[in-house]
Amino acid sequence: MFNAFLGDAGHLFVITSFITSLVVAFAYIKASNAHNDLEQKQWKSYARGAFYLHGISVLGVVGMLFYIIYANHYEYHYAWSHSSRSLPAYYMISSFWEGQEGSFLLWIFWHVLLGVVVINTNKRWEAPVMAVFAFVQAFLASMILGVVFGDLKIGSSPFILLRDALDAPIFATNPEFVPEDGTGLNPLLQNYWMVIHPPTLFLGFAITIIPFAYCIAGLWKKDYENWVKPALPWTIFAAAVLGLGIMMGAYWAYETLNFGGYWNWDPVENAVYIPWLILIASIHTLIIFKNNGTALKTSIVLVIATFVLILYSTFLTRSGILGESSVHSFTDLGLSGQLLLYLLFFALGAIVLAAIRWKNIPTSEKEASAYSREFWIFIGVTTLCLMSFQVLIPTSIPVWNAIVELFGGISNMAPPADQVEFYTKFQLWFGIAIALLSGTGQFFFWKKMDKGKLKSELTVPVVLSLLVSSIAILVAKVTEPAYIVLLTASIYAVVANTSILLRFVRSKNFKLMGGSVSHIGIAMILIGILFSSGYSNVVSINNSGLLLFKDAPDDANVENLLLWINEPREMDEYELTYKGSRMEVKGMPGYVEKSDLIRTNNDHIAIARNNLAHGDKVYFQKGDTVGVYAENTFHEVLYKHKETGKEFSLYPRSQVNPNMGLIASPDIRRSFGKDLYTHVSAIPNDEEEKEWSEREEMEVQIGKQFFINDYVATLENIERVDEVEGTPIQDGDLAVKANIRVLGEYEEYVLTPYYLIRDRMVGRIPFTSNELGVRLTLLNIKPEENSFTVGVETTQKEYIVLKAIEKPLINVLWAGTILLMVGFGIAVNRRYKEFVMQRDEVKKHKNKGNKPQEKRKAATA
């Protein structure tokens, strides 16, 4: 049913959310510039009211859009192009943010929640911080505004009607036309990681605004030092959430995409990595500042840089500028100008403000000694910044081309051809520096150092790590010099940080453990990356020696294996057999053979050709109607270990999508030491493109053997049936079914062609077996000779082309990620408690100053 009200209401909410965010900004500016307490109080409560109104409008927008998707209102372009009826509810959540508008909305939504927390945890900084906050929010809300003034388009609304978005002729005759079904969700996004990964990433993006807002508030109110304490826990929290989001994305890529890894140095991936490194750097300088008052200017620069880089990455991924260099950036929605304005407004605004205040920002003229912790942390921070810079420069090549072309020049620079090799070349050595510094820095952090002490502190960890590394190098056969250095440095970082950690455990100083735990995590991540990428090993080497293209380079070794169904092939230490294609049936575990299901007109419903069982339990009877996940086909590959004889099956997946063709996802055999990662690289084309041999006619008799496609076959019997492929026949019709048993390599198949007589016309329904590569037709029944004519056509048997990669020690990478998050958690907790203590100190102090008004305010808050 056509319902224009939903979209109008949604659009109204968008407009109110935009206007209220401007009101909030204005009122908070008034509050923070107020001349007396009363005026401030009034403006503040006004601003708070406006903010809550803003929050309600945002919830309204979210609710409307979600309802439109959930209730299948395909008269709306957003629902139509991102969702479909067969989608389970949890993937409707993914459809919500699949598009640009929805993902902006997600970001706006997180800001609302964060704003509520800021308002309620920090009254002192509330006004200036929330003013900055509200400005950012206004820019974001403008992105989904969808208002057009003449040629000027501001924002892209998620509530556009299909008829306004598409120029289809049907709308001329029937403006109220609502399509039956939506076009569905990109199958790559139909993965549980895609339900939780984008919200995590956007929460990370959203939190970075808080340190930035504090920093700007500090500069604005000329209170250069006090913003650090409340900003620090937020900075660490942002790093934790953004880091978690990045790693979830990596894990999703590893599990779902078929490039065989977790990090591809795609510009879209780089766009989040660049600000994250600067964010980590800013945590370190903020801590130095808190401890001894140096590095304030550096902190301010880094906090601003983090936020500007977040905006820059938003610009890169959403303006369409990466179109030619990235495979998965958003396409241009015509918002690039608006995004650029957003970026420049905050970048220039912050830089100008910092420049004006620069001379007044307190600095310490102390020269950092080489034995001070500040010196070492500062080197670490510099390394992080250079690391980030190294990724920023090549990622910005498309932007460079655009700028040159803007000024009439020609630039055809392309990103480095082998991105992984190019980035690894640099990032590897930065990683080594990070490992060494995070190991050594910790010693300086907790003790006053001099030459003698340093020597005695470092001796044991250094000797121990050299010992462990040499064993590891020998056992794992690491020969590449750079890898040896990285491994040794990382092991040193683990050993050194563990020794510090043990000291905390012994003295029960658990709240101080954050730093060493996260540094161990980082070192483990480095070790995991080193082995899983540096020693990733393609095991599916083609050894057939077939070469078709004589022009091809001689060194062309093919890293794929062709597997015909039921024909075992050797691969590395395994014998592989492709067992056929499988599907998942709703309401039962495991997989079902594709040939056990009869497809219907509805893609998502099939009829069981045989009883469907998993283990001993029969879930569906023959003839039952079952729901299937139509997009996914799983290819069962049986692995048999040649020596031990142990067997296991992997089910790499292929997905058919009308818009994107075929997409392969891997299946992974996980073990403690390494993962065996398998995906299909090619599968046969669709049914209609198959080439069949000419039909061969055979005279067969019941019970007698004959041969089809080199298999032994027997016509068991011919039976009269009342239904054909699950559909009852009509009155007066006659239908018979032949049961032909065929002995395959591993199992028996029963092929059942039908023969149907209606109004003296003959209908023949052939039976196709992909496994055997045959199509049988019951051509003729000759009762007088007691024989039957069977038509046999053959085709290529089913096959898959498969790629298998070993990933050693990848679990160390994931374990390191978890430790990093635990470390961040401990640190956030500690820094938040410090902030609360300082806040309540100030409050107590103020209350003692005999200000009854203040007291009442504190009590009511």
Place this chain on the structure above:
Amino acid sequence: MKKTHIFGIIIIAVCVTIIMSTAGDASTYVSFKEAKALAQDGEDKKIHVVGQLYKDHEGNISGIQPSEDKLSFSFMMVDENQEEQRVFYNEPMPADFTRSEQVVVIGSYHNDVFVADQILMKCPSKYQEKEIS
């Protein structure tokens, strides 16, 4: 000289190295003609060529030739200067290959064949307008 100055000089040196190296390793978008000229000059750097799959006069994609073992394939591509060229790719045909509106091949010439190390495809995305079925 103060320690900070030395430090500053080192940082600048590293930054310059990074920029120089990026400029050096950066590939270029070129046409087949230019790519061939580069290869004849003995330049073996990988380059990007942007183009489309070759279509016959009826608008059907033609010229795709998979190898017998299906583990590699070659195809005809037309670059932005309408120049046709056979491209060899030493991996199975990507599943959505024939649907791509635009292909970017990254590689270099080996004799008369362009050998692609990587193929980037632009497929009709979900964001583009579609027909209502």
